[in-house]
Amino acid sequence: ESACALDQLDAWAKAGALLDYSRDESQQAWFQVEWTVSAAGITDSVLVNDSTLDPAQQRRVIAWLAAAAHKDISSERPTDAGNNHHYWRALAATSVGVIASDDSLFRFGVETYKQAIGEIDPRGAFPKEMERHEYAIHYQGFALQPLVLIAQLAARQGYDLYAYQANGRTLRDAIVFYGRAVDDPGLVK
Secondary structure (H helix, E strand, O other): HHHHHHHHHHHHHHHHHOOOOOOOHHHHHHHHHHHHHHHHHHHHHHHHHOOOOHHHHHHHHHHHHHHHHHHHOOOOOHHHHOOHHHHHHHHHHHHHHHHHOHHHHHHHHHHHHHHHHHOOOOOOOOOOHHHHHHHHHHHHHHHHHHHHHHHHHHOOOOOOHOOOEEEOOOOOHHHHHHHHHHHHHOHHO
8 A cells, every 4th residue: 555655646756746837827726736745745754664665766756745845835925824725835844844854844834833823813713714704614624734733743753833832822722712613603703
């Protein structure tokens, strides 16, 4: 199974997948890259420990993922911060940063995580996700997904982001708010 997964990633690496797009031409393509690189980076974080796999394939996949992650975050503009897409790009950067030993990618992910915690309002909500009105609860949960995974990846590197506080709040506050809002959607107003 691991050889099959690496073969699939290597086929994408050889084809230069996820590298030939422009955010200005297709913002949806840019969004798809952040989700796909996140998933591929997490997948390879498991595969990288399998000593039975072809090291040349692994090097090619890691180099490709690093190029895709760097391109993904290089398309950001200052107004892109503070929402779930920014957090998904941070997860892509974090997961690939770990496997590629790329400190700039890893730091981007950790700094984005810290920014996200700093944006949590007193209720535990992410303000930009609350602006989505009837979709606010969904997007609060969608924003939490990459942040939890960033915290988990960082923990495996010896950094306890779960304990990180900004303005007296932690990731737990956003998770608790989400659970309460699912139970009582009136909390979103």
